[in-house]
Amino acid sequence: MARKPRWDQLEVEAGVGEFRLFSWKYFSDFVYQEMLDFRYYIWRGHRCDDWFLEPTLDRRLKRVGRVRQRQLRKSHLENFQYAVRGRRGPNPVPISNENDWWALGQHHGLDTPLLDWTSSPFAAAYFAFFHTGPDQTRRRALYAVNSSALEAKSREIAKSIEGPDRPPIVELVRPQSDDNPRLVNQAGLFTRAPDRVDLESWIKKHFAGIEDEYILIKITIPNKDRQMALRSLNRMNINHLTLFPDLHGASRFCNLDLDIDKY
Numbered sequence: 444m445a446r447k448p449r450w451d452q453l454e455v456e457a458g459v460g461e462f463r464l465f466s467w468k469y470f471s472d473f474v475y476q477e478m479l480d481f482r483y484y485i486w487r488g489h490r491c492d493d494w495f496l497e498p499t500l501d502r503r504l505k506r507v508g509r510v511r512q513r514q515l516r517k518s519h520l521e522n523f524q525y526a527v528r529g530r531r532g533p534n535p536v537p538i539s540n541e542n543d544w545w546a547l548g549q550h551h552g553l554d555t556p557l558l559d560w561t562s563s564p565f566a567a568a569y570f571a572f573f574h575t576g577p578d579q580t581r582r583r584a585l586y587a588v589n590s591s592a593l594e595a596k597s598r599e600i601a602k603s604i605e606g607p608d609r610p611p612i613v614e615l616v617r618p619q620s621d622d623n624p625r626l627v628n629q630a631g632l633f634t635r636a637p638d639r640v641d642l643e644s645w646i647k648k649h650f651a652g653i654e655d656e657y658i659l660i661k662i663t664i665p666n667k668d669r670q671m672a673l674r675s676l677n678r679m680n681i682n683h684l685t686l687f688p689d690l691h692g693a694s695r696f697c698n699l700d701l702d703i704d705k706y
Contacts, residue, residue, distance in 0.1 A: 449473070458592075458650030458658030459643060463582075467668035467675070474564050483591040484660070485560040485632065488571025492584035492663045496642035498635075499554040505639075512638065516556070523548050546618040546633055557616060557633040558642065560588070569681050571664075572672040573699075582663040588642070589658045590615055593634070596649050611637040613645060670703050677706060 449469040453461040462477075464470060478484060487496070500519070504512045524544060538544055545555040561567050564585065571583045597612035604610045616633040636642050646659050664672070676682065683696040700706045 455654050455657060457647040458653040458656060459647060459661070460657050460659075461661040461663070464662060464664045467664050467672040470564075470568060470662075470664060470672075473662065478564065478587065481589075482562075483589060484587040485562055485590050486564045486567035487558065487560050487586045487588075488567040488569070489584040489586070490571060490574045490576060491578065491580040492582040492661075493580055494584070496558060496586065498556050498558050500556050501639060501641075503554050509639070516638070519554070520544060520548075523553055542614065542616045542633075542635060543618050545635070546616055549633065550631075556638060557635050559631060559633060561631050563681075565676060565679060565681050566686060568664075568672060569676050569686065572669050572676075573683075575669075579666060581666055583666055583669070585662045585664070587657075587660040587662070588634075588646075589656075592650075592656075592658050593646075600649070609637075611640070611645075613637075613642065673699065673703060674706055 449465060449472055451463040451465075453463070462473065464473060500516065504515060507515065520541070527547075538547065542557070545553075545557050549555045549557050549559065559570075561570075564587065567585050571585050593613045594615060597610075597614065600612050601610045614635045616635055618633075634642060636645050643659060650658050673682075683692040683699065686692065687695065
């Protein structure tokens with residue numbers, strides 16, 4: 444007897460492919476069958492499957508002209524650096540790298556040019572399914588990107604372009620600072636793409652013609668499976684208590700226990 448199909452697989456185009464899972468219960472199958480041997484993929488979850496892979500600062504400045512955007516990005520970071528003086532605890536570790544400043548702000552609510560990622564597909568799934576909203580689409584989305592391929596392509600581009608400006612590359616940002624315990628618990632890291640360019644568009648431009656290799660994978664799962672997804676992730680000890688080791692995380696965990704039966 445033939446096995447019941449668990450997902451649809453779309454063709455790869457410019458390094459980008461998509462899998463449409465018929466149910467949340469097949470997500471583990473997908474990870475163990477398709478992804479277990481590929482450690483260099485990093486993961487991100489989206490509440491809606493039509494959202495772009497673009498950071499909060501790009502969305503905020505979308506209607507601003509290019510020259511004005513550059514000015515605002517610079518002043519925005521400077522404002523944050525001044526605003527956090529005396530608020531990082533006693534004897535804070537100096538931060539000299541611009542991306543580390545952005546990373547510090549990212550996990551404290553600052554609009555930044557960074558995108559959050561995790562090395563855990565199940566942590567990414569939690570972020571995809573936790574939030575709700577009035578604009579909810581019928582499917583949630585998870586993304587897996589080949590971080591090794593991004594870094595190799597970015598090195599290639601950087602070698603071919605000279606000048607004082609940041610080259611049009613994708614950087615992987617792995618902060619070494621101890622300021623953010625959430626980052627450790629979430630196995631987190633960041634990407635920084637060129638300003639005003641979403642990550643999928645960058646990949647399609649620089650991996651044009653690639654039809655036999657997944658640089659970016661999009662996995663969509665029915666939104667109706669939200670409660671089942673969150674319950675099963677909680678059994679795996681993936682919840683707000685473990686991902687956000689603070690009072691905020693404890694509060695959100697308890698709120699979710701009210702919302703979901705047998706959580």
